[in-house]
Amino acid sequence: MSRILQNFDNRNFRNTLIDWYQANKRDLPWRQDQNPYRIWVSEIMLQQTQVDTVIPYFQQFMFKYPTLRDLAYADEQDVLKTWEGLGYYSRVRNLQNAVREVEASYGGEVPDDPKQLEKLKGIGPYTKGAILSIAFDQPEPAVDGNVMRVLSRVLKIEDDITQPRVKKQFEQYARELMSYDDPSSFNQGIMELGALICTPKEPMCMFCPVQEHCRAFQEGVEQELPVKSKAKKQKKIPYTVLLIRNERDEYLIEKRPEEGLLANLWQFPMVPVAEIGQDHIVTWFEMEYGIKIELSSKQGDLKHVFSHIIWQMEIVAATTSNKAVEDERLRFVSLQELETYPFPVSHQKMMPYIY
DNA sequence: AACACGGGGAT
């Protein structure tokens, strides 16, 4: 047993937590049953994303792709359209890759074996534990940010939780604390506690079922935990976004590369002005895309913040006499057709500037 | 171990 868990009333903590969870758990769409596919989809959506954001996406996704097989045979662009606005789009591309693998190698049944599960794209240590415990009642830890926050306070652990080795430590503690009677309620209970009571700021310790077990509360330092090093700040990148209209009132859109940021989503063409220079936009555009354009007027400025960069976008209206395009990446589309393509939120913000 | 990869919410 870890030194840190000596003198810790593990059994009482675990039972109290599970009882609290049974009595207070939220009625969420993915808690209706133990269908492994539904649990899996919900856990992918919940990565880096809050419950309230996920709920409508989950409903829509299940409506369109009710079974693993439906998702396996779906068109990737349609799947991306369903994910549009949820962010971290590689999550859903990996998910579709993984369900196709399950279809091909496991007869369409989600494997209940840790080794097979973790080989699937998009399933890391957390999601593996979540699926195994929630869908299959297996005693595997599922350590997410909630769990690290709760345990850092309960056990008063002052290590920097952004460090990979510290996360491994938390997985070890979670494994030692684990309930073998009800792993699902144990894992979901810690996460639920982190979401509802043991919140990042102003935790509601007065309502906490495991208050008497919490070393941070006893010492009044719950607000100081967990310890996290600060993220470095984002680099700003200036772009000129071109809203290019032809004589048929169609707009030029471009498919982003199949790897990297916002992969395979569509956008209005963007010129990296820092590299190209304000005065060379038109010539650069013709060289890059083979289309002659004429700039008409500046429509406004928009900022879009990602976790690692900031796009500073100047919106410029332009016209062209082209009606067709050679370039595979490009398409002229009507306002109506525009709505059927998956766009990142950064470019959904352009819609009001379309005239 | 460090970095890429979205978007939403609170203050």
Added chain:
DNA sequence: ATCCCAGTGTT
């Protein structure tokens, strides 16, 4: 406007 939230893949 600024800070907080936080899993997986790649290198």
